[in-house]
Amino acid sequence: MxxxxxxxxxxxxxxxxxxxxxxxxxxxxxxxxxxxxxxxxxxxxxxxxxxxxxxxxxxxxxxxxxxxxxxxxxxxxxxxxxxxxxxxxxxxxxxxxxxxxxxxxxxxxxxxxxxxxxxxxxxxxxGKGVEVCPGVFIGTQLTAMNLNWLQEMEVEGIVNCTKNITCYYNSQLNENFKPEDYQGITNKEYLRIPIDDDGIIPIDSYFDQTYSFVEKIRNKGKSVLFHCKYGKSRSASLLTFYLLKKYQITVNAAKELFKKACWTIEINNHFYVTLKEYESLLLNNGQQKRRTRKVDDITPELSEKIENIVSEVMSSQKIRTASQKLQIVNNKVIEP
Structure with missing residues (x-):
């Protein structure tokens, strides 16, 4: 060029x-x-x-x-x-x-x-999000408002990583929304993680419930959206933790997955330190001790894991697209 x-x-x-x-x-x-x-x-x-x-x-x-x-x-x-x-x-x-x-x-x-x-x-x-690993997306407040996109991506679980952004599409959390008002719409399931970027509330106190929530939704065959205001720090940190635990990878490998999904993250120092501590525990079989290996580089083993995850995401997208096309055909057949 x-x-x-x-x-x-x-x-x-x-x-x-x-x-x-x-x-x-x-x-x-x-x-x-x-x-x-x-x-x-x-x-x-x-x-x-x-x-x-x-x-x-x-x-x-x-x-x-x-x-x-x-x-x-x-x-x-x-x-x-x-x-x-x-x-x-x-x-x-x-x-x-x-x-x-x-x-x-x-x-x-x-x-x-x-x-x-x-x-x-x-x-x-x-106002859309990106799929970082199969069925798990990250986005912004606008993404959380985008009902059309949530339905298209089959998002049923939403991790709202803020104290005050509305959980828009659950009638118990937003009085202005009733699922019965709309054809084919149901309440979304929300997990609110009430944290700010100041690091006052330790983010690791929410690790276990976040992982359990995501796995519960994924086991139903549905998708999950992580979001905060801009999808750069709070939601990115919790999704990074999920990636570390789910795929046994490092923080740098998780950052590479975000990059391949075309999503810029800016995890603040408080959250980053906590994630690196968890990474150390992960690599040392749960023991808090001095690192026994260098983890800042992307090793061949990690590169292979990253490529496998990206490949799984592409397969997930193809299956979702095929399902949507089939649904459109079925709807046309049903129409008088």
Whole structure:
């Protein structure tokens, strides 16, 4: 790839950050009569058309709850949008530095990282998550709001790693949601882990219940979503623990799995130290003692485990896609 094409590619990626604001300006500049029906619908939905299009059942109480739920999602989406502005600015600065590195060194690894960032940005922007190991996903608050995506990925268990983000789709935890208001929707099962990034509450006190919860949902053949605000530290830490225990791998190997799934994590120091201590116990058969082997490098054995997990994820995705296609065909046959 030439230097010029790489530069062109970079500016194309960077333009994604401003795409939404440009489109909004275009819509505002048009006379109201000239706006398409699709534009009017998107405006009416206030952006929720991306991930909340399930029709409520008839009935005054169901319609009222549905309206309250939509208002709740819209208000929280506004807050997220404001916070995202600052984060996007920081991402732009990082991409500028990365582009400079490409121009100076023509570094293939840097180009691959730019492609990975492009893919991750789209995933986060669409309010979706990524599958890190078979049936286990990580995402953001937006992902937890995205009922369409949760249904598509067959997510029935959600690990909410925050103190105050709403458990949206359980009627006992959110009065604005009733599963009977919607066709084919059931209550999601939640595990709330009430932690902050300050490290005051030891994260390892939640290790056992997190592992048990995930295994219970997976044994039913359903998927699990880990999320916090941005899916970078709290939820990433607990999912890293799960990966260590489930697959007997190291923290660095777990980080490699996140990277292959196109998801950036930034585990804070408090959680990282706790995970490294657990890693040490794991490698020394439960004994707290001096490390007997170097664990910072990805050994051939760990590389093989990583590739096997990635292969299992791909198989899981193919099976899920085939199942969805079959369901669509069956629905068409049932229709009169």
């Amino acid at each position: 030439s230097k010029q094409s790489t530069i062109d590619r970079f500016f194309k990626v960077s333009s994604l950050f401003n795409q939404n604001s440009i489109q909004e300006k275009r819509i505002e500049s048009k006379p109201i009569k000239e706006q398409s029906n699709k534009t009017k619908r998107v405006k009416k939905m206030k952006g929720l058309d991306l991930f909340f299009t399930v029709k409520p059942r008839n009935g005054e109480s169901a319609l009222l709850r549905n309206e309250r739920l939509r208002k709740q999602l819209i208000e929280e989406k506004k807050k997220i949008k404001e916070e995202e502005k600052a984060r996007k600015k920081a991402i732009k600065e990082k991409q500028k530095l990365l582009q400079k590195k490409i121009e100076e060194e023509e570094n293939e690894a840097a180009r691959q990282e730019l492609e990975r960032q492009e893919k991750e940005f789209k995933i986060r922007k669409d």
